[in-house]
Amino acid sequence: MNVPTPSVLSGTGLVKAFGPAVALDGVDLDVGRAEAVAIMGPSGSGKSTLLHCLAGIMRPDRGEVRLLGDRIDDLGERRRSALRRTRFGFVFQFGQLLPELPADENVALPLMLGGTGRQEAVRAARAWFGPLGLAGLEGRRPGELSGGQAQRVAIARALVTRPAVVFADEPTGALDQATGHDTMRLLVEATRDNGASLVVVTHDPGVARWCDRTVEVRDGRLLVPSPGAA
Numbered sequence: 001m002n003v004p005t006p007s008v009l010s011g012t013g014l015v016k017a018f019g020p021a022v023a024l025d026g027v028d029l030d031v032g033r034a035e036a037v038a039i040m041g042p043s044g045s046g047k048s049t050l051l052h053c054l055a056g057i058m059r060p061d062r063g064e065v066r067l068l069g070d071r072i073d074d075l076g077e078r079r080r081s082a083l084r085r086t087r088f089g090f091v092f093q094f095g096q097l098l099p100e101l102p103a104d105e106n107v108a109l110p111l112m113l114g115g116t117g118r119q120e121a122v123r124a125a126r127a128w129f130g131p132l133g134l135a136g137l138e139g140r141r142p143g144e145l146s147g148g149q150a151q152r153v154a155i156a157r158a159l160v161t162r163p164a165v166v167f168a169d170e171p172t173g174a175l176d177q178a179t180g181h182d183t184m185r186l187l188v189e190a191t192r193d194n195g196a197s198l199v200v201v202t203h204d205p206g207v208a209r210w211c212d213r214t215v216e217v218r219d220g221r222l223l224v225p226s227p228g229a230a
Contacts, residue, residue: 008033008197009165011054013063016046023049024060025220031165036188036198038208041217047201048169050217054199055088055167056080067164085110089158089196091187093170097142097150097157104129104138107156114161128156132186148179155187159194166191168200172207184210 009031016024023046031037031054041047052058054065056072057080065073072083084090089110097106105118107125112118129135132152142150151171158166171187172180188210191198200211208214216223 007031007066008035008068009054009199010066011050011060011063012066014050014053014060014065015062016049016053016058016060022220024053024063026063027217027220027222029054029215029222031197031199034192034195034197035213036191036200036211038200038202038211038214039217040202040205040208040214042203045217046220047217051167051169051199051201055090055165056083082114085114086161087164089161089163089166091151091154091158091166091168091171093173097153099142102139102141103134103145103153106142106153107160110157110161125156125160128160132156132190146179147175148183151175151183152186155183155190159190159196162194163196165197165199168198170202171200172202172204177206180204180207 007030011027011029014024014027027050029050039047039050053060053073056065056075059073064071067083067087072080075083098109101109104122104125107128108118108121111121111124126138129138132155134149134152134156137145137149145153168187172183175183184207188198198211200207202208
């Protein structure tokens, strides 16, 4: 008998509209512990809005978001911001690294924003460089890194706080196919190895195949493939 994976993150009845445009129309989604879930759909389907609601970046108009059983969508902005720094990690399409900081300080930034001293934060950040194939690049600034290297730095930054969930929005969209393949492998493996769940928004079936499960958003509603469907 299959035992259900305990839910780490859940959205229930999520509704979000921007004026007359309905981005989410009653979406339910559960993400299990150390599970990787891909959210696919065409542009404008609501997939990025779903990620933003699950991650506490925006509040749904209706519905609930829970992290480890605790409701988070009704928290104030300050508490949701703290949650994003400590319990969530983020990897974006273009990395969003700070150009004036070396790679190790970019990784350490979430720790320093949370109150960890610079020396301790940088030491913790550098521990990620070897496992992610970045040894020797700690002092380089983003402009001195390749696209793939910059995304691996972004992965390290997402994981340095030991989050419960990592969110990735088109993480390979700016990379060539081979580099994107390697980046997704590292993202999925590193996230799982650290016990975190992963939510990936993508339009690329090749990216989605790295995940344990794929759901599709169309017109603000979640389409879940039937069991056994290709």
